[in-house]
Amino acid sequence: MASYSPLPEPQAIAHPGLTPGVSIPLSPRGGTDSRLPGARSGRIGDYVEAIPMRSRVSRWMQIFHDTTTHFFEDRDGGGRFEEDAWLRPGGGGGISRVLTDGVTFEKVGVNRSVVDGEIPGEMAARLGSDRISGGQVRFFATGVSVVCHPRSPMLPIVHMNVRYFEIEGKDGTPLDYWFGGGMDLTPTHPFPEDAVHFHRALRETCLRHHPDYYDRFKAWCDRYFVNSHRDDEMRGIGGIFFDNLRGGPDGTLDAESAFAFSQDVGLALRSAYGPIVERRRNMSFGTREKELQLIRRGRYVEFNLVHDRGTRFGLQTNARIESVLMSLPPMARWGYNLSYEPGTFEHRLMEMLKPRDWVDGVPPEFTSPVR
């Protein structure tokens, strides 16, 4: 990794209980945060109990941000990230890292943000919190998001995101918190076996935490990344998407297990995407393959600007625009009335985008050669 100037952490991270420089057990599974309602003391040592969840999550996000930056620099084989720090007028800020014109990747954005501020009660309710009794509350949010646009059309676009929200009353009493995130793949050339690999890796991650997570979060992803204005065409071949995850069965609060799952989703970037990069990076391609990539990137732009909740939220709330739109591809193309003949690779890609079960292996309709 290139060396980055040391940046002061946004104030929101500095929280009583977190001593800078002291290492923290990152995933003490089975414990709960003593500050939170329903905390059961005595299950883990006093040390972890004393550290508020927001501090532990923030610290993990910081480390995950760095390791993810390393991951893409290593895989790129030459490109370096530029770093920008920004402050949000209402509270907090973020650190954006962008790799442009790399060897393998045309653009990779790895964003981290830590923000807090006041929110009106109605908005808190809309955000998914059912523990708001009305009146002014404060929120805290931190997350890491990643979008990678490879240079070669044979490599798929990957997007991943982990985020943590907390809502507290004016007096600092925690009212609610939840985790969200996910990872999804947007191939620009049809390799059904890559879709199988990606989904199997995600299912493995999910199974370590809950028998239902993969099915639930895979279905959620298929409902979310939809260009409804294009006859429900999907952005990619899906993955997993989750939100409002409070961790316990039946939606009860269990911070530790939700946190552990979110961390594991972050780590799955390596196992789910890494092997695909290695397998496809040296494949040759021609102008027809490149053209299809640019057209699919155009649909990616459409989804992000028209539908994506995070992007639209950023556009409406004066977030740092270069960070919000980091997800857009370096170059994209729009055709008119494009349609593809059955038997072509373009047509197969479109068929692959229809939501389906990938974990059982390559579906038989995808085994015949394409031209």
Added chain:
Amino acid sequence: MASYSPLPEPQAIAHPGLTPGVSIPLSPRGGTDSRLPGARSGRIGDYVEAIPMRSRVSRWMQIFHDTTTHFFEDRDGGGRFEEDAWLRPGGGGGISRVLTDGVTFEKVGVNRSVVDGEIPGEMAARLGSDRISGGQVRFFATGVSVVCHPRSPMLPIVHMNVRYFEIEGKDGTPLDYWFGGGMDLTPTHPFPEDAVHFHRALRETCLRHHPDYYDRFKAWCDRYFVNSHRDDEMRGIGGIFFDNLRGGPDGTLDAESAFAFSQDVGLALRSAYGPIVERRRNMSFGTREKELQLIRRGRYVEFNLVHDRGTRFGLQTNARIESVLMSLPPMARWGYNLSYEPGTFEHRLMEMLKPRDWVDGVPPEFTSPVR
């Protein structure tokens, strides 16, 4: 022009009073439509009085659609339009014409639509009609819209649009109607003299109709084509934009003068844009000029997908998506954290985008050479 298969007009055009094949006086200024409240009979002959405004507007739109198609094919010097007709499930339809990969233009879309149907009263009110007494009403709308993306970065993108709305009660009584439209220019290379020419042509057009129109509609345009998520960066150097135009002084109904103005705005495409095409089409350019064009096209995409009311309305109402998104450029680019040094042509272009008075001539700050 390429020969187009004769298309049946959408049903909404077939209206009592319009005999197919009978030629109609297109701009009988000073008259009023006898169907409309406030019509003063006896000012023009019975012939025109008997033809409802919607039929005359529809007929003019059809002819204007054809002449505009001709205009771009002539200017292109080789490219031909493809034509698609579509029907709207709720009523009416449209005819889209797209020229792709021409000699001068990379993509030109010339769309016409004629639609009608039922709308709830609240929506009618939101559309701008203040004559709705509540309850179910019907609407009728027809319009022509044009977006032209030239191949060379030295040629600006032009957008123009004329549209007509009518609202009537269940029993067919006309309740309200209005015209809207405009034309604006998005240069991708800084030629201040082109901005002066464009605005002077539009002012001339406006002055033929009302002494206040240019100033009012120029200011409206500057308020509309704004990428508010980019610190209020403008899409281009503006032009004119108008809506809810009922024609009479103080907003009273005067269909004829509003119709005459709308037709003149349509015709101004020739005088405002034509000479710029001739002047710039053979200029040479390099990769830096092309790069700037692609970046500015990216901002064009952002405006259209995030802010443009027509596009967002189309995305939400199951309009034919290829026609709605015809305005998107064939290719666009996104950079990260771009900034331009004073003295460069890129910087000058950004300075030109700031709203200003162009009709007095090139501002002194734009007369020094750029590198």
